Amino acid sequence: MYRDDHGGHRERLVSYCNRLLDDGLAVGSAGNMSVRAGDEVLITPSGVPYRDMSAADICVVGLDGTVRGGTSEPSSETPMHLAVYAATRARAVVHTHSPEVIALSAVCDELPAIHYAIAGLGGPVRVARYTRFGSEGLAAAAKTALDGRSAAILQNHGAISYGATLAEAYDRALLLEWLAQVHRLACSRGEPRILTDAELAEVTAELRRRRYGEARPRKDGP
Numbered sequence: 001m002y003r004d005d006h007g008g009h010r011e012r013l014v015s016y017c018n019r020l021l022d023d024g025l026a027v028g029s030a031g032n033m034s035v036r037a038g039d040e041v042l043i044t045p046s047g048v049p050y051r052d053m054s055a056a057d058i059c060v061v062g063l064d065g066t067v068r069g070g071t072s073e074p075s076s077e078t079p080m081h082l083a084v085y086a087a088t089r090a091r092a093v094v095h096t097h098s099p100e101v102i103a104l105s106a107v108c109d110e111l112p113a114i115h116y117a118i119a120g121l122g123g124p125v126r127v128a129r130y131t132r133f134g135s136e137g138l139a140a141a142a143k144t145a146l147d148g149r150s151a152a153i154l155q156n157h158g159a160i161s162y163g164a165t166l167a168e169a170y171d172r173a174l175l176l177e178w179l180a181q182v183h184r185l186a187c188s189r190g191e192p193r194i195l196t197d198a199e200l201a202e203v204t205a206e207l208r209r210r211r212y213g214e215a216r217p218r219k220d221g222p
């Protein structure tokens, strides 16, 4: 049994790991996810099938990678998660082995702006060059590919996304997989039209305006 106050995070991680399987973003124990809580990171264990995973299996590491708790070995991709926390304001990181993204990564250097929703990821999504799983090289490549983006594709491997919450990081992983699927469908019909930088900038500005609009108190009554 664990002795810390991260109970809510632990249960949420287990729940989202099961969604990963249900949504087809990974199989078995592939992929991994984490949540930052202060100067600690809660991360899924290495090699534990998601269907067998319990809250007590979640590992706790410091931002420097020091293991602080857990009965299992932390995910082999812990260096990649820590690199994202060091470089961004991420509070949660999700790494998938989702099929559309992996297929695209074997053929393309980038997922272009085929649909305006890609603005929610920061724009066209880069494909980081192949590097062995669990390596510091992969952590560095992911960090570089995430510059100005909240998601990146790992060549011949999978995807990584982050967010202010686990729900946001997970939704971005789902959006990325959907965008890769739409791109494949478009390419199967011919040469797709890609949104221009100006069109994407317009979408980004509109999204920002609408978000600010929601946050602003209404003056004109209900």
Ligand SMILES: [Zn+2]
Pocket: 030, 031, 077, 095, 096, 097, 133, 157, 158
């Ligand atoms: Zn992986």
